[in-house]
Amino acid sequence: MIQTKLKAAIRDIPDFPKPGILFKDITPILKDAALCCDILDAFSSELKDIQIDVVAGIESRGFLFGLMLANKLGVPFVPIRKQGKLPFKKIQQPCELEYGSAILELHEDAILPGQKVLIHDDLLATGGTVSAATRLIKQLQGEIAGYAFVISLDFLNGKEALEKENCRVISLISY
Amino acid sequence: MIQTKLKAAIRDIPDFPKPGILFKDITPILKDAALCCDILDAFSSELKDIQIDVVAGIESRGFLFGLMLANKLGVPFVPIRKQGKLPFKKIQQPCELEYGSAILELHEDAILPGQKVLIHDDLLATGGTVSAATRLIKQLQGEIAGYAFVISLDFLNGKEALEKENCRVISLISY
Numbered sequence: 001m002i003q004t005k006l007k008a009a010i011r012d013i014p015d016f017p018k019p020g021i022l023f024k025d026i027t028p029i030l031k032d033a034a035l036c037c038d039i040l041d042a043f044s045s046e047l048k049d050i051q052i053d054v055v056a057g058i059e060s061r062g063f064l065f066g067l068m069l070a071n072k073l074g075v076p077f078v079p080i081r082k083q084g085k086l087p088f089k090k091i092q093q094p095c096e097l098e099y100g101s102a103i104l105e106l107h108e109d110a111i112l113p114g115q116k117v118l119i120h121d122d123l124l125a126t127g128g129t130v131s132a133a134t135r136l137i138k139q140l141q142g143e144i145a146g147y148a149f150v151i152s153l154d155f156l157n158g159k160e161a162l163e164k165e166n167c168r169v170i171s172l173i174s175y
Numbered sequence: 176m177i178q179t180k181l182k183a184a185i186r187d188i189p190d191f192p193k194p195g196i197l198f199k200d201i202t203p204i205l206k207d208a209a210l211c212c213d214i215l216d217a218f219s220s221e222l223k224d225i226q227i228d229v230v231a232g233i234e235s236r237g238f239l240f241g242l243m244l245a246n247k248l249g250v251p252f253v254p255i256r257k258q259g260k261l262p263f264k265k266i267q268q269p270c271e272l273e274y275g276s277a278i279l280e281l282h283e284d285a286i287l288p289g290q291k292v293l294i295h296d297d298l299l300a301t302g303g304t305v306s307a308a309t310r311l312i313k314q315l316q317g318e319i320a321g322y323a324f325v326i327s328l329d330f331l332n333g334k335e336a337l338e339k340e341n342c343r344v345i346s347l348i349s350y
Binding site for chain 1: 176182186188191192198199202206207208211212234235236237238239240243245246248249251252254256259260261262263279287300
């Protein structure tokens, strides 16, 4: 079972990046090529009945499995980045994070109106980041096909924040 | 030819992130799943006679093809990140960039002594970042198996900076 393998691989780091936060370190997953392959297979299986035209991955850890997933699905990958990183014409949305705040950006040509976009990040916490990502996609008249996370911290209620989108929210392991 | 496809896809952005810099925007590549597949095949082909135990990818754009390449080779992926991002015990090296400076970090458990490490980033400019990455790998007693970049800006002489490592330096397209 992928949940058992993920649970064994994910490393808890207390008090990172701030006191009181128990950080989920995914770097041991990345060292296990077979487990990475399992993750891609699990995402594909969960998504097989959903139309996806584009995968959007959120900087930085959402780049890791995001591009692989887009390639496996045979669709474009678009990066959602922190302010100042994307070089072309872009749009912005502010976001509240579990610790701090930021501005996220997306290239204006990333999404065509009506395209169905899967938003990916490694971890769902409070949902502040993916909510900002959702607003970016909608600002370009894209539709949200679903959300795919490796990890969900359910006690932070991020899934509830995404419920109003009325689409599939996938996490391979929940805490 | 992959060079022709890459040249057609890469978008030049003048004066980003600073006046006088002609930035190579790879986001159009990421929207072309077939071209991404070609990139992986080209890397694999160029690397087929080199022993690689680990792929190290440099934040953030080195995460995109880095994890895919590691998975294709069936070896661990380790992220090299900017200061403050990696949660576990780590080592540091300063680096000089084309525009500005930074500190790069690597987890202490990322590399075992003697492991042969391929360093990957999307683009080779002056070589400041990959030189710092090289020092990180060597600090953990890893060996440099080679370097793989999608793009090399040869006029910035980054390849010369890596010559002393006496190993393969691959770039799929050069300017």
